[in-house]
Structures are given as C-alpha cells and as structure tokens.
Amino acid sequence: MTKALLAPPAVGAPDERAGDEWRDRPAAQQPDWPDPSALRAVVRQLAGLPPLVTPEECDTLTDRLGQVARGRAFLLQGGDCAETFAGTSAAAVRRKLETLLQMAVVFSYAASMPVVKVGRMAGQFAKPRSAPTETRDGLTLPVYRGDAVNGVEFTPEARRPDPGRLHQAYQASAATLALIRAFVAGGYADLRQVHAWNQDFVARSPVGQRYERLADEIDRALRFLDVCHVDLSDLRTVELFTSHEGLLLDYESALTRTDPRTGGRYAGSGHLLWVGERTRALDGAHVAYLAGVRNPVAVKLGPSVGADEVLGYVERLDPDRVPGRLTLVVRMGAKRIRDRLPGLVQAVTAAGAEVVWVSDPMHGNTITAPSGHKTRQFDDILDEVAGFFEVHHGLGTHPGGVHVELTGDDVAECLGGGSAVALDDLGRRYESACDPRLNRGQSLDLAFRAAELFRGPRGTARRSDPAGTA
Numbered sequence: 001m002t003k004a005l006l007a008p009p010a011v012g013a014p015d016e017r018a019g020d021e022w023r024d025r026p027a028a029q030q031p032d033w034p035d036p037s038a039l040r041a042v043v044r045q046l047a048g049l050p051p052l053v054t055p056e057e058c059d060t061l062t063d064r065l066g067q068v069a070r071g072r073a074f075l076l077q078g079g080d081c082a083e084t085f086a087g088t089s090a091a092a093v094r095r096k097l098e099t100l101l102q103m104a105v106v107f108s109y110a111a112s113m114p115v116v117k118v119g120r121m122a123g124q125f126a127k128p129r130s131a132p133t134e135t136r137d138g139l140t141l142p143v144y145r146g147d148a149v150n151g152v153e154f155t156p157e158a159r160r161p162d163p164g165r166l167h168q169a170y171q172a173s174a175a176t177l178a179l180i181r182a183f184v185a186g187g188y189a190d191l192r193q194v195h196a197w198n199q200d201f202v203a204r205s206p207v208g209q210r211y212e213r214l215a216d217e218i219d220r221a222l223r224f225l226d227v228c229h230v231d232l233s234d235l236r237t238v239e240l241f242t243s244h245e246g247l248l249l250d251y252e253s254a255l256t257r258t259d260p261r262t263g264g265r266y267a268g269s270g271h272l273l274w275v276g277e278r279t280r281a282l283d284g285a286h287v288a289y290l291a292g293v294r295n296p297v298a299v300k301l302g303p304s305v306g307a308d309e310v311l312g313y314v315e316r317l318d319p320d321r322v323p324g325r326l327t328l329v330v331r332m333g334a335k336r337i338r339d340r341l342p343g344l345v346q347a348v349t350a351a352g353a354e355v356v357w358v359s360d361p362m363h364g365n366t367i368t369a370p371s372g373h374k375t376r377q378f379d380d381i382l383d384e385v386a387g388f389f390e391v392h393h394g395l396g397t398h399p400g401g402v403h404v405e406l407t408g409d410d411v412a413e414c415l416g417g418g419s420a421v422a423l424d425d426l427g428r429r430y431e432s433a434c435d436p437r438l439n440r441g442q443s444l445d446l447a448f449r450a451a452e453l454f455r456g457p458r459g460t461a462r463r464s465d466p467a468g469t470a
Ligand SMILES: O=C[C@H](O)[C@H](O)COP(=O)(O)O
Pocket: 081, 127, 128, 129, 130, 131, 363, 434, 435
C-alpha cells in the first residue's frame, strides 16, 4: 500500500467559514432528519475530530490519476454498493482487499501499466434512492439511505433517520481505514502471494482453462524476475486509496479541513469523492461542494447526459485543467454505451481536458428478478466494459479503468459468471444492503475477461498516449 497512506493523518483545523457555497444551492437526496438540533450537535462533534485522510495523500492520488488520464496507468475502483457498520470486520475488509489486489495484478500485467487501486471503502455508507419511501404489505416507511442515515430493517424505528449514525459512520470509516493501512503495509499484499491466490482461483474455477494462458504468462514473468535476482521486496507493499459518494453534505463539510501547507480545502472523509447520477445537477449543492475541495473528484454519467453538460463539469470541477483532478465514470448500460460515449469523449478531448474515463458497468445494467431481488447479468456487465474499451480504442483515447460493486465473499447477487449464479441462487446468499455485487469469483472472472479485451486479440497491450509523450 501506499507509502503515502502510511503517514498518520495530520490534524487540520476545521474551517467553518470557507467553502460553504453549496449551502445556497438545492441539495438532492438529503435525509429528512427529524431533529435538526441533534444533527447540529453531531456536525459540531465531527468538526472537532481529525480528518481520516491527509491532503498529501489526496494530492498523491491526483498525481496517480494524472498518469491514468495520460494513458500511462489504469484505475481499478471497487467495493460495496453500500458498506455497513456490521460489515466492518477484519475478515470482510481483508477479503475485499484481496479481491481488489488479485484483480489489479491481472489488469496490470495485461495492460502493461501500473494499476491505481481505489476502494469504495472506508466511507461508502450513504445511498441516494429512486423513491423516498418503501411500502411492504400496506406499510409505508422511509427508504433505507445507508447505515450513515438509518437502519435497513423494515421497522419505523430503524428507518427513522438518526444523526448519531453520522458519528458511527466516521468511526466505521476510521476502523476500516486502519485495517486497510495495516494489511497493505504488513507485507500481506506481496505480489507473489496475490499471484498464488489467482492461480488457486484459476485451478478451481469451472472456466479456469480460459484464464490459464494469462495466469501462466504472469507466472513466467514473476519467475523470470526471480531468476534474474530482481529485488521484489518493493512489491510487498501497495498503494490503496479510499473513495465514496459525497452525498451527505453536512457530514462532508464537517470533515472538510484547510491544508496548513497551502490554504487549500480538502474533504477529510476519503481520498476521492464522487457525485452520483441523482445528485450531479451542475448548479446543485453537490457539484458546488466538490468544486470547493482539492481532492480528486468524479462524476457519474448516466444515459441522459449530454456533451454540453459534461463540458459543464469540466469547467466547474477542473477549470485549471489538472490531469487527474476529474474522473468521469460512465454508466450507460450495455445497450447504450457504444452510441452514447463517443460524442462525450470527443467533446472533452476537444476541450483540452485530461480527464480519467472509467466504466461503471454495474448501474446501467440493473434488472429485477422474478423473486424481487435487484440483480445484474455478468454478461451485460462484461459487454458494457467491452463497449467502453471499443469506443476508446476506436477514438485513440485511453479507457482509463473500471469501477465495480464487489465483495470478497461468496454471495449470490449478480447472475452468471464462471460458476454460473442462477436466478434460484439469489435467495441463497443475497446480503447486499443495496445493489447486487460481484462475488469474489465473478470479480476475478471480470478481471481476466476484461484484461483479455483490453489487450485485444493479439495479446499485446494497446497503449494510447493522448499526450503524445510516451
Ligand atoms: O447504488 C445504488 C442504487 O442504484 C441507488 O441507491 C438506487 O437504488 P434504488 O433504485 O433501489 O433506490
């Protein structure tokens, strides 16, 4: 993990005056807190606590993403749709990390590029929803908005928004981040170890034969380095950054701090924050909040977005054209990606912005199973990634990465994949508090299949270099 992340977070001074422009704008998807004075008390408490990440770490991530924007690195962003307080166990965090690291090795080898690893972790506790309420058997209650707001159980008590949960979200984020820092710094992420896990996956997978070639190539590369006595000790630690949707603006602004080095303001709740499909109004509060912090930021782009609107995000969030400051996360759906994406990429390229383009192949491909479970077909997910790569390869731009909802556990939430999760399996292990995640096997299936697609039929990585400097 990150040498950067190893530094203990500096305690920046809370700054309650600056950066409040968002307060004058409409903020979508905010909870209806029943007791505003309780909310104010929690916000005051949070404002006095240390930030979870440092400005230096956030700047490091911007640099890394700058490499992605310039076609020299690949971004892997993944984790739960909704983290839960109960899921903050050492074992669950470790399995998620293992999965991300295993995927990263595959992408890194296939793309011949460093992989920037960003977890949807240590802060992904709030959810935007399609409807404000949910009705079951004639009873209507507020919808679940993430553990930072209310409980997932369908009772009036659990569903009542409780600002005390914001403090719990801070604590759960701090605990998760401490686990991440410990795991990645402790030699646990040794490249040879991660590769051994991948070999184990290939050996056990019903479709493992398909992945043997790539796994064998990685094996040979590692053996070669070994016989050449290349010192692999530098590969015992990795960098891993955190990210979440910057949804609850009272929480985010309570943890925003001024960097004593530069006077710049940084979100202290995670390294990268994004605005979602439901909160990306250009003149809304969420975009205004992101515009006021120096962290790397991202915007989710759904099928209704137009090129002018995307240029609006570029102007508003990356006026200084800093490579890596802005990531555009495309989630169009497999059926639409090939039609919708080219015009957006061309417009942004023409505007001279060096953004990171990332495919979220999950959110445009959600369907409802006959059992009522939200689910996604593995083949649709892979097809959206394939379309994303095709569009970029066709335009000579860099398909910068993938953003996926996943878990390290053997859940049955998405359909298909190598071990073929079927509709009947959804009742067996559906544990997500919100959207369906790829399980560990499906995540690795996606990594191997997408990596093959990335490097194309000739088996060699296609490197685009929009900056023309490689
Ligand atoms: O990622 C989350 C979901 O897509 C989002 O919360 C909307 O879910 P919903 O349609 O079930 O409300």
